[in-house]
Amino acid sequence: MTQATLSADRSDANANANAGAAAGALRRIGAHLAPWLAPLAILLAWEFAARSGVLSTRVLPEPLAVVKAAWSLIQSGEMWADVKVSTWRAVSGFTIGGGIGLVLGLATGLFKPAEIALDSTVQMVRNIPALAMIPLVILWFGIEEQAKVFLVALGVFFPIYVNTFHGVRSVDANLGRARKARRRRRPARHPHHVSGRASAAVEERAAKRDARPRPQCPRRCARRAR
Template identity: 50%
Template sequence: MTVTIKDRRRTPIRFPYRAVSWLAPLAVLGIWELAARLGLISQQVLPAPSTVLTKAAELIADGELPENLLASLQRAATGFVIGAVAGLGFGLLVGLSRVAEAFLDRTIQMVRAVPFLAILPLVIVWFGIGEGGKIFLIALGTSIPLYLNTVLGIRQIDAKLLEMTEVVGLNRAEQVRWVVLPGALPSILGGLRLSLTAAWLALVIAETIGADAGLGFMATNAREFLQADVIVLVVIIYAVIGIVCDLITRLLERRLLRWHPTYAKLHA
């Protein structure tokens, strides 16, 4: 007589992290809408999401929102590209060379410690109220996080790997290509996410310098006329853009770090 023993082990239930990450902000919007409809929140102080959505439809229909959104996206993209190239370039130099570190790092750390609002008057003196000053602020805000994370990523590379490349006869360029950049890539991509956030924070400040278009321009005008729905709309647009930028960097991480054992394990 054969006795069959059933395997009582159950397949572990995976927590729906991704679903919860989207349901949480939707729940906040639902509570916000309900509180506004019940009169718990004044429409003059914080309009309901439905009111903000109606206002957004009006601004899209008359072309005001697309025009200002495009202006902000162009500024942010230009400043981000310039800042990312500078941050990555200086980060590689300082991370790979003690001489470059001696010349550059202390100065960059000092610039990093200066708040944007403190240098805003000086930027106006340098560039006036044109586009140059706005792009400069965005580039500055973008470059610092990427610089810091690039240097950190390079410093965390195992020295034995670099010694091995010398043993096998790789030159400096090959060391950077095959060891330094792949080893520092997780930290660089982390810096990229921070840089995208910093670019939008800098944009908000930059668009206070005599801007005649952009999301900041819309918010400033709305403040003058006490249009709370427009101000909330601008804030929501910033939040949505931030989410989109974060999703893009996550996709880059999934594509570029598929080979990384720790990343693959955490995102399996």
């Protein structure tokens, strides 16, 4: 086999390796871009329908018009004020609803009397649609901030309550027994440790005593030699 043939084989192998690497890179890029194709197609269809008049701009304005309006609100500072108010509502509602849901979920999950007293009422209120609660909330709080915070807290309360309740109940009861057994096992094994250490100390002293060189008496050796 000549040197030219070897160099040709190497070049072919390098070309195949480069082609395989390029194909793998294209597949990875396609896998990353594939989830964005459907949203991009929806935006393009939305823009075309709004500009052609098929879709009324009063119902859904053009996406570019939405972007321009958002940019103008950001420049004027009005956007950040609205974001601040919305964030305060979300955090307040989540704190109130999540805290109450966590406490009640732990109580009903850990204690059977609390479950009997509270769970049926909570489940009954949970089955009421959120849209049906809006008129009552308006009657109770009006259209002020309290009504909005109450709706957010109500929406957060039930998922946290249900998940906390089932999370507590799904814990294996044998874990508590194993923990108690572990606590009892520790003091029970102390006497064995103490006796084992004492035995080891005695054996160690005996070994040291046997290892010591014994002094020889010259008089006894002389008598034995006679």
